[in-house]
Amino acid sequence: MFHTLDEVLRYCEKSQVQMVDFKLTDIDGRWRHLTIPVERFNEDTMEHGIGFDGSNYGYASVENSDMVFVPVLESAVIDTYAGVPTLSMIGDVLVIDHPKNRPFDQYPRNVALRAVEYMKELGIADRMLVGPEYEFYIFDDVNYEVKPQETGYSIRTRQAGWAAVSDSNNKGYQLGDERGYHASLPMDINNDLRSKICLTMKDWGIEVKYHHHEVGGAGQMEVEVELGDMVTMADHTMNAKYIIKNEAIREGKTATFMPKPIAGTAGNGMHVHMLLLKDDKPVFYDENGYGQLSQTAMFFIGGLLKHARSLCALTNPSTNSYKRLVPGFEAPVLIGYAMANRSAVVRIPSYAKTPASKRFELRNPDATCNPYYALSAILMAGLDGIKNQIDPSANGWGPYDYNLFDLSEEEIAKLTSLPESLSEALDALEADHDYLTAGGVFPEEVLKLHIARKRKEVRYVLNIPHPEEFALYYDL
Numbered sequence: 001m002f003h004t005l006d007e008v009l010r011y012c013e014k015s016q017v018q019m020v021d022f023k024l025t026d027i028d029g030r031w032r033h034l035t036i037p038v039e040r041f042n043e044d045t046m047e048h049g050i051g052f053d054g055s056n057y058g059y060a061s062v063e064n065s066d067m068v069f070v071p072v073l074e075s076a077v078i079d080t081y082a083g084v085p086t087l088s089m090i091g092d093v094l095v096i097d098h099p100k101n102r103p104f105d106q107y108p109r110n111v112a113l114r115a116v117e118y119m120k121e122l123g124i125a126d127r128m129l130v131g132p133e134y135e136f137y138i139f140d141d142v143n144y145e146v147k148p149q150e151t152g153y154s155i156r157t158r159q160a161g162w163a164a165v166s167d168s169n170n171k172g173y174q175l176g177d178e179r180g181y182h183a184s185l186p187m188d189i190n191n192d193l194r195s196k197i198c199l200t201m202k203d204w205g206i207e208v209k210y211h212h213h214e215v216g217g218a219g220q221m222e223v224e225v226e227l228g229d230m231v232t233m234a235d236h237t238m239n240a241k242y243i244i245k246n247e248a249i250r251e252g253k254t255a256t257f258m259p260k261p262i263a264g265t266a267g268n269g270m271h272v273h274m275l276l277l278k279d280d281k282p283v284f285y286d287e288n289g290y291g292q293l294s295q296t297a298m299f300f301i302g303g304l305l306k307h308a309r310s311l312c313a314l315t316n317p318s319t320n321s322y323k324r325l326v327p328g329f330e331a332p333v334l335i336g337y338a339m340a341n342r343s344a345v346v347r348i349p350s351y352a353k354t355p356a357s358k359r360f361e362l363r364n365p366d367a368t369c370n371p372y373y374a375l376s377a378i379l380m381a382g383l384d385g386i387k388n389q390i391d392p393s394a395n396g397w398g399p400y401d402y403n404l405f406d407l408s409e410e411e412i413a414k415l416t417s418l419p420e421s422l423s424e425a426l427d428a429l430e431a432d433h434d435y436l437t438a439g440g441v442f443p444e445e446v447l448k449l450h451i452a453r454k455r456k457e458v459r460y461v462l463n464i465p466h467p468e469e470f471a472l473y474y475d476l
Contacts (some may be wrong), residue, residue, distance in 0.1 A: 002073045005046055012038050013282055014086060017430070021079055021088040022050065022069055023238070027058035027450065028317075029370030030469065031242060034069075035086070046070065049094060049101070056368070058413060059446065062214060067104055068094050075235060077204050081246045085388045090235055107348070108372030108445040113139040118439035123295070124386055125276035125283050128379050129359075131227035134240055134367065135268040136257045138190050138219045138248055152467060155262065159189050160218035161358075175217030177265045182211040190253075197247045201225070204243065206236045215266040215330070223316055225298050227273060227359075230375050235272075237371035257367035259316070260323035267324030267331060270367040272378060273349075275359040285355035290399060291339050291348040292358055301337050301346050303385020304378065304390040308335045308345055312419050313429035314377045315365035319461045332363045335416045336398040344400055345418065346392075364418060372384045373450075384435035407419060423458050426451050455461045 002008045011017070021035045034052065036045075049068030071091040079088035089333060092109055094101035103110045119392040120126050136158075144153035157163065161176040165416035171184045180362040185191060194211040201208055212221035221246070228236065241257060248255035260267040269365050276296075284297035293301075304311070316325065329340045337346035339358070348360045365374055383392070392398060397416075419425040 001076050005041075005073065008073055008076060008087070012041075012247060015085065015331050017078075017085045018043075019084055020087040020352065021082065021086050022071055023088060023242075024052075024057070024069055025238065025370065025372065026091065027106075027367075027446070029108070031238060032057065033088075036409055038087070046073075047176070051096075054093065054104065059104075059449070063259070066096050068096060068101060068114070068179060070094060070319045072311070077239075080200060080203070081242075081250075089268060090238070092284070092346050095416075097390075098246075105440070105443045106449075108370050108432070111230065111446070112372040112376045112441060114439070115379050115441045116230060118441050119276075119379060119383060121439065122383060122387070124383060125278045127277040127280075128230040129227040129275050129277065130233045130375055130378075131225060131273040132233065132237055132367075132371075133271040133273075134223045134225070134237075134244070135214055135259055136221055136244060136255050136367070137216065137268065138193065138221055138253050138255050139261075142254055142256070146464060154387075155218070157219045159187060162218075177202045177217050178215055179265075180213045180217040180220055181215045181430075183217075188213045190221060191218065193247060193251050193253070194223065197244055198223060200243050200247060204236075205240050206240055206243075208430070210344050214227055216262065218262055218265065220266055220268070221363075227250070227275070228268075230379060231372075234371040234439075237367070241367065258323045258326075259318065259366040259368060261320075263323075266329050268366060269324065269331060269363065270365045270369070271347075271361045271363050272332065272365055272375070273361045274378065275357050275384075282355045282358060283356040283456070284360075290293060290362075290393075290421060291350075292353065293348065293360070295362070296386055297358075297390060299386045299389050300358060300382035301385065302390030302395065302397070303381045303383065303388075304346055305335050305392050305397045306336065306385065306390050306395070306434055307381040308364070308418075309379055309419055309425065310430035311381055312364060312425040312433040313361075313422070313451070313454070315369050315374045316425065317370075317422070317456060318366075319367040321366050321368060322421050322425075325364060325418050333417055334400075335418060336400040337392055338398055338400040338402075341402070344398065373442075374440060380436050380438065380441055384438070421453060426458075 007428055016040050018040050019035050020041045023033045026269045031368045049070040051068050054067040071089045074087040093104045095104045139155050139157045141316050146379040158452050164174045197213050198208040203323040209224045211223045214222045244255050284294055286294035327333050332345040338344040339348045346360050393448045
């Protein structure tokens, strides 16, 4: 939107902007923000940044916790959810140093920038284009509590099948489990809300391909966006989640990206489509290759599959993630690749036929991830596959041009599966992370801290009695 400070200030004066808001990402991938009056936004802000205490954002301690935030002018956009006219922008974090401040290597956006630079240094490509698919549920209300004597949650959504008897204002147009895919009006009660979401995303610079109701009948949605450069798409993912949540609140509803908010029905993933370009030419296309993919593309897939289990610690970093990665709901479980096969971890869409569009998607990620870390880890795994010429077929990872869920137990036992829990994924990351630290992309400190924080979450959740345990064991 802007390239110079003068452009920003002229726009603020013309549009009567009163506040400038800066959005920062903590280690878990949540927005934090701070706001200044527009008259305080000046050259000093751009040169020296705005100071804050980085220790409160969850990062590993450095020699001191005083850091500065330097805004990226190109990211500036009017925040339509602020009552006071506010210009919002994201940016990068620096550690205070002399004679000049230096990038804080643990900050998620800086990790992503370094991953792209490392790709360029290797000479493999100069651009990675990615296209996430955003799946989420929209509910009318949600309640939850955890007490020593009482634990539970409840969800209310009037389009769900169970609302046919529980909703006093029922009109009879409910959607049963697994019946929501491309559902039409009047069942698709959130159609207009999705349209508003997409129009706002466009205003924020996010190009939308389409939106539709997803499989989950209780209110599962999908918005798919056009491919873009990796760091930009990580920015867009943060903005997209912000827009979706806030648009839902405006409508008196609530949106969640939890991978499995409802048992026994479809979960929310964040499939990531990807391709590489060098000198604006596609790296992944070969007319004679499997799925029209080049050998380089196959090696990239090999890297993804080799490191799939450790990748999960960054692409699926919640305990709830592994309630989605189970058979029967179009979520991948077994590690492999194939054409147009939604049961494979890596799927090659058959509709992407041209050299410029030839790509594949990684299907296990979900939106509880920090998108900067997750997309960077995906790129680093693929680059490792190219560097070491990891052939997925030679390693027994496919192609699987049949439904992996139809295999017998004996056949499944011969294959490698994704982790069944966050603990397994963290074990895998501890054992397999050299591909992430290559080129100084992921600092060892941030990986150790991520593992420690997530192990604490696992222990906390496991220590809470589950309601189903009362059904299973109370009478024993």
